[in-house]
Amino acid sequence: MVTSGADPLEAERVELGPPEEVGLPTGGVAQRLGVSPTTVRSWERRYGIGPAHREAGHHRRWSPQDIAVLEAMCRLTARGVPPGEAARAALAERGVGQAPERPKAEPGGRPGGSRALRVGAVRPECRGLARAAVRLDAPEVVRILGQAVEALGAVEAWTEVMMPALRAVGRKWAADGEQYVEVEHLLSWHVSTALRGVAVGPARSRSGPPVPPDRPVPPVLLAAVPGEQHTLPLEATAAALAERGLPFRMLGAAVPPRALLDAVRRIGPGAVMLWSQDRRGADHELVARVCGCAWGQRGSRGAPVVLAVGPGWARGATPAGTESPRTLAAAVDLLEQAVTR
Known part of the structure; x- marks a missing residue:
């Protein structure tokens, strides 16, 4: 600007x-x-x-x-x-x-020509976010994201504002080659920054029952499967958990199997969410091993509830013993139930 x-x-x-x-x-x-x-x-x-x-x-x-x-x-x-x-x-x-x-523009014409992102029927905040991202207008991107998170909460801001804009940029990138990499990188970085600001900031409870104060609440473990570099959905989940005052541990992208299993045994999480964007990384054997992890003394051993989340887990082929919610809201609800039961 x-x-x-x-x-x-x-x-x-x-x-x-x-x-x-x-x-x-x-x-x-x-x-x-x-x-x-x-x-x-x-x-x-x-x-x-x-x-x-x-x-x-x-x-x-x-x-x-x-x-x-x-x-x-x-x-x-x-x-x-x-x-x-x-x-x-x-x-x-x-x-x-x-x-x-x-004079009227030619049919189908849009201001900005081919640089415009096609976001479809979305909230005005999403349309504004896409336009600001194409202009590389970082201050406006920050403003829109901040207001969306504050007004809507992490779940709705991700679902209705951030994700549609990110998908539109991804489609543009795929169609036009390297031209829109800079737009995708700028938008992704600021989306991550906005979500992390909620995840590591003061806890704000927007929905759900208060966490019982009379017992410790086990954390949720968030990780991407080996080879998976996409972590924004995990960061959105972390932000939503923080809004509900629920503890979590973020391991992030491409966690090797040995490191993941070791973390599960050391932390003793109430739930584990494994994200897979690509079907090639959806390792059912690894999920089964996580489901089989246990900790604690004999007679009081615990095991996590495991969520296999993301388009990498094909419909109809959900790993045995896991939950596979299709939306962020459903995933956060299941995680909350798992750690507060």
Whole structure:
């Protein structure tokens, strides 16, 4: 996003340049805002958000006032406001007036062209998150994620805001090759940061009965199967457990079998959640070994409830002795029941 003060070096360049060079070209404006030049041109063509002053035969030059209108447009669209409404509000906010009528866009056309993410029918927060991620607008991504977690809680924020945006980026990446890796990496990092902020912060109980104070509650052990690098669902689970005041131990990505089994015996968890994104990593034999783990003295030995979670565990082929919930909400409920029974 553009900052309020002009860059000193840029200001000096503008002052020393000839009259026709005053202001920034479209490419420079797009770079400052974190959008593509195509998006800027599209907004000008469709919604009348363009330089207030233009001279025939000269390239477009954007003044600070013009850039402020574009900045407002970016901020509003990132918050889920439809582009047409955002344009009218941005122009009105700067005292420009209403956008002039423009020729209708070609059928199926969207502001930003092919850079737009197709997120489908989702909450406005998710649509705004996807737009901010494509612009690499980290401050806006942080703001949206923070408000979503605070207002909705970890489970709903993950299910209705974070996950649909991540999936849309993944589809775009798969279709366009390496072009959208930077978007996926930025969004994933900030999603992880938001979830970890809840998981390691002060416990907040949003739902479920209070944890009985008269006995210790065994922790939940969270781990990805060997070779599995995707951990955001585990981090969402950790955040949801923290909101309910339930203890957990996060082992994270690609935990080797020996390390996993050793951790189960040492910790004595009330429940173990094993995440698998890819069917190639869904090791049923390993799950059976975890189910067979026990600890404690004879006569009072314990064993964990085991959840095999994720698309890697094929439907109809659930490992024996395990639970396989299909949603984060269901998984968290089962984990809570396992450690508070």
